[in-house]
Amino acid sequence: MHNSGPRIEVIPGRHLVGCTANSVVVVSNRGEDELNSGSSTAADLAALLDLVRDAVARDGAQPAKLVARAATEWAIARGDDVDFGVLVPAGDGIGVFLRGAVTAVLPEGEPLRGSDAGFTVDRVVRGPLRAIGLFVDDAKPAIPAEQGVSAVAEGVLPGSGAVLWFTPPIAAAPPVEASDTRLDRTELAASAGARVRGFVCPAGHLNDPRSPMCAACGQSVDRTSQSLIEGIRPPLGALLLDDGTSYPLGADCVIGRDPARSEPAQRGLVPIRVDDSSGGISRAHSEIHLVDWDVIVVDRGSTNGTHVRMPGQQDWHPVGAQRRVAIGRGTEIMIGSRVFRLVGVNG
Structure with missing residues (x-):
């Protein structure tokens, strides 16, 4: 300054x-x-x-x-x-x-x-x-x-x-x-504006055509009398870390203990650095991709793997190296000893 x-x-x-x-x-x-x-x-x-x-x-x-x-x-x-x-x-x-x-x-x-x-x-x-x-x-x-x-x-x-x-x-x-x-x-x-097709709520927010409620304001979305329109995709919720830190999902990202210098970051993925005292997180551990209205988790072949727990389930399931798993709101993602949860734009 x-x-x-x-x-x-x-x-x-x-x-x-x-x-x-x-x-x-x-x-x-x-x-x-x-x-x-x-x-x-x-x-x-x-x-x-x-x-x-x-x-x-x-x-x-x-x-x-x-x-x-x-x-x-x-x-x-x-x-x-x-x-x-x-x-x-x-x-x-x-x-x-x-x-x-x-x-x-x-x-x-x-x-x-x-x-x-x-x-x-x-x-x-x-x-x-x-x-x-x-x-x-x-x-x-x-x-x-x-x-x-x-x-x-x-x-x-x-x-x-x-x-x-x-x-x-x-x-x-x-x-x-x-x-x-x-x-x-x-x-x-x-x-940069990833463009998607969706329905708008009464307040004008663009929404996933599969959703009956607006993700931004909670109003009901009329999916019967309006046509799909194309617009810029809003953030698809946020990743909420176990310490309360929130990472809004506006673009693809790479998660790890030192992801900023990784190959995905050089390709333009947003690096999210996570500290882990257990030593179980790789330098570039997992990727999150936004595909149309879906959030996709990919394990990058990390040493200790990436695990997900779907809403309402007790067991964790491995993602598998280079496998793509679609997740919804409430899904938890475990990387090393740290846990993220996918939440809506309003938490």
């Missing part, structure tokens, strides 16, 4: 902008005539600002990774479509986290659009950088030609977005994908 911190300018508008710890959060006003402390938009902004403050308290130099994890989990638990964006320090760059109709604008190059992603956009932007803007998609977002006279360090204001100005600019460095291996690549891969 830039040593002196950015100068934050809020651009007037009807949405909400929060500033704290050299970071900015923008939340779209979803049709509320009056924004006050009791509005849902204000409550969402307050929750996201708390996530940022907690991340900065835990890692003041590079809180972007923690913000990405917490914001993704918050969005999944929130259930409905909240449009928001976060700009947060990320070492020598700026972490950009977007969900929905929110856009990050750079002085040069293509903007980063939350609406282009299957779930979220999670990137780190590096220099040269004199400014970066974060805007709700009401109109074509743009960074002003010159800095305004106002500046905000801490607080909440109505606005269409905000601009972080850097003086002097952040030095040049090659743009890179966010380095967090748990969620950053997951959501970037999801943004």
Whole structure:
């Protein structure tokens, strides 16, 4: 992050902008005539600002990774479509986290659009950088030609977005994908947009055509009077580790004790690193593949194997080396002494 911190300018508008710890959060006003402390938009902004403050308290130099994890989990638990964006320090760059109709604008190059992603956009932007803007998609977002006279360090204001100005600019460095291996690549891969056919619920969420209930909001899905439509597949639930850590499934992944340098990770699978004191987990132990609406477990020929226990069953069953096993919600996966459970998007 830039040593002196950015100068934050809020651009007037009807949405909400929060500033704290050299970071900015923008939340779209979803049709509320009056924004006050009791509005849902204000409550969402307050929750996201708390996530940022907690991340900065835990890692003041590079809180972007923690913000990405917490914001993704918050969005999944929130259930409905909240449009928001976060700009947060990320070492020598700026972490950009977007969900929905929110856009990050750079002085040069293509903007980063939350609406282009299957779930979220999670990137780190590096220099040269004199400014970066974060805007709700009401109109074509743009960074002003010159800095305004106002500046905000801490607080909440109505606005269409905000601009972080850097003086002097952040030095040049090659743009890179966010380095967090748990969620950053997951959501970037999801943004590539695996397209599937399904039915939509009354709230507009795309669902598995075999499911009578919406996985995102729980509403009933009419599967008789509507036609299948094609859209970007949402995350197919999450892997919940035995310590409570949640890994949303937005893309294929590889699980192991050191999967980041493995061949599957080099092919683009999202690495999920799991510690195991028993020594029973291989470097790249198992893979999870998303095929249409199905979640598939594959053992990579690991020394100790991968085992699954289907919902309601007592016994564990080996997957078998290089075998593909489809699993559903509630299925447990044992790798070494660690256990994952496949849960829905709302846990």
